[in-house]
């Protein structure tokens with residue numbers, strides 16, 4: 001009844017094939033977050049030694065179940081929220097709410113007609 005330990009090929013694929021793409025998506029999510037958790041919207045809990053707000057990358061749909069390394073499938077969230085997506089009594093619901101937030105964010109980013117910030 002024990003699962004065979006050979007089922008970890010996903011991580012091997014992720015490391016070999018799409019590593020740089022992975023990094024791009026991570027960087028994108030961090031930039032999109034602007035230093036605020038993309039789940040609870042609170043500022044990152046602390047600043048790292050590299051002067052960056054500390055947030056963690058969360059895959060909304062697990063890479064192992066077909067989730068892609070695409071901007072819509074990642075969220076930069078605080079450690080508390082990250083743990084909640086795994087251990088929370090409302091983990092599924094909570095994750096679904098992040099999915100919605102990210103979809104909305106992506107939509108508004110795409111619909112914005114230009115770079116009015118600069």
Ligand SMILES: [Zn+2]
Pocket residue numbers: 037038039040041042077078079080081082
């Ligand atoms: Zn949070």
